[in-house]
Amino acid sequence: MDLRLHNFFRSSTSTRVRAALNLKGLPYEYVPYVLRDGETRTPAYLGRNPQGLVPTLERGDGVNLTQSLAIIEWLDEVQPEPPLLPRDPDDRAWVRSLSYMIACEIHPLNNLRVLFRLCDQFGADDEAQKEWFTHWVSLTFDALEDALAKDPRSGRCCFGDTPTMADVCLYAQVWNNRRFAIPLDRWPTIRTIFEHLETLPAFAKAAPPRQPDAA
Amino acid sequence: MDLRLHNFFRSSTSTRVRAALNLKGLPYEYVPYVLRDGETRTPAYLGRNPQGLVPTLERGDGVNLTQSLAIIEWLDEVQPEPPLLPRDPDDRAWVRSLSYMIACEIHPLNNLRVLFRLCDQFGADDEAQKEWFTHWVSLTFDALEDALAKDPRSGRCCFGDTPTMADVCLYAQVWNNRRFAIPLDRWPTIRTIFEHLETLPAFAKAAPPRQPDAA
Missing domain, CATH: 1.20.1050.10 (Glutathione S-transferase Yfyf (Class Pi); Chain A, domain 2)
Incomplete structure (x- = not known):
């Protein structure tokens, strides 16, 4: 998968997605944003993520996935190993x-x-x-x-x-x-x-x- | 399924689970709590739900499920029809x-x-x-x-x-x-x-x- 993670080092929700991607063994391009400078409030970023929040996971096909837990559930569905949720x-x-x-x-x-x-x-x-x-x-x-x-x-x-x-x-x-x-x-x-x-x-x-x- | 919903009429998370149970066509016993009176802070209730929050979905086998979205995802897994999440x-x-x-x-x-x-x-x-x-x-x-x-x-x-x-x-x-x-x-x-x-x-x-x- 061709993945770009729009995120911020100190953001807790960004840390979740970084850890999940690492657990899945999926490499990604790191795209940093400075929240205090309003870099997630630009029209370009709001087009990816209407909440203006990090993280956003951008796929090579242009789809932008938002909300860290939705991203993690998605990762677990499309790449089941190793699982991030038990089976039962x-x-x-x-x-x-x-x-x-x-x-x-x-x-x-x-x-x-x-x-x-x-x-x-x-x-x-x-x-x-x-x-x-x-x-x-x-x-x-x-x-x-x-x-x-x-x-x-x-x-x-x-x-x-x-x-x-x-x-x-x-x-x-x-x-x-x-x-x-x-x-x-x-x-x-x-x-x-x-x-x-x-x-x-x-x-x-x-x-x-x-x-x-x-x- | 034998289900009891520990909840409060005005609680938004309780409303979510009530709607989900209704959509699935699952009947349940309604067990009300008065939050302002601390009824969810009793040792008995904390045994079901260590956060002392509503809702808790109690099953007939004694298992207590907590956190509204975890309950809804569980419902969708054990009773898939009608689905509460799309397939793709x-x-x-x-x-x-x-x-x-x-x-x-x-x-x-x-x-x-x-x-x-x-x-x-x-x-x-x-x-x-x-x-x-x-x-x-x-x-x-x-x-x-x-x-x-x-x-x-x-x-x-x-x-x-x-x-x-x-x-x-x-x-x-x-x-x-x-x-x-x-x-x-x-x-x-x-x-x-x-x-x-x-x-x-x-x-x-x-x-x-x-x-x-x-x-």
Whole structure:
């Protein structure tokens, strides 16, 4: 496949897709955008992605795929090996639920445009933004820790010993947490899984500081 | 299937699952919770759903499924007819991306616990909450309107003329918008699709005011 990833090194949703592409062994051209400079708000980019968000996965046939989890599900459908979701429907529901805990309950509340909005509408300074960010991470990571610690399907990864979509989301979120230096001590299962993922080249290569546009 | 839906009439994610169950023709027992009274924070409920959120779909075999989109994907896998996602991977990616625009970019920012947090942390009054809520709806509905208006796959529903997961999300979000009386005039394609969905019994039966716990 001829793939170009329109993304930003520090974007958590971009990190998810980079890790998924790496896990699938699919090479891609890296196209960086500077979000603060409005580079995703140009007419050309909005033509690819009407939300003006990263990432967008552009295929050689001109189709642009948007929304990180839709891209990851698509990758898993068109290139099933190695799988990013288990085969059994109950297990798939479990892995998706872990993924959405992060993708629907943490990240949407803590991304850059939300922090900007808190500043614009409520005058939230760095300290208030950190409090907000930490609140949502903690609320859901407490529940995720509980879920992962209790479920017998947890292993070195969120589901067994091979990475799934849930690990992709967890890995990206832990990196995102570093914006406000949130320590992982309170969530030992999450920490252990993250540390394992860091040893895997597909994840390590997707880490924000390893990207060409990292300062 | 023996199904119990732990939910709340006004919850947007609950509305999604009710509509999906109705579309699949699956009956379920309705178990209502009063969120403001902390009924989802009890040890018994947290045992089903460690996040203390609605909905949870409890099966007769004791398995509890959480996260509305994980439940809907599971339903589509175990009971494929009528499908809630198209068959072609590109089309599936499209329908999922429309779904996630709502599920990851609007709803997480506007649910009740976020409005409470804005009040607690920033003293946001009703007017400020409305401004926040409307901002996130408008930002994403503008992009969704653009996407739906331009894509040749749009029909009476978000994808063609039969309902998919995207319609389930759209329908629930438009109902949620009524909390702050947001008119749909600015988004004619979304409005037309919503009005069509309202004529379908599976959706109409899922509407918040039609539920047993509606005041």
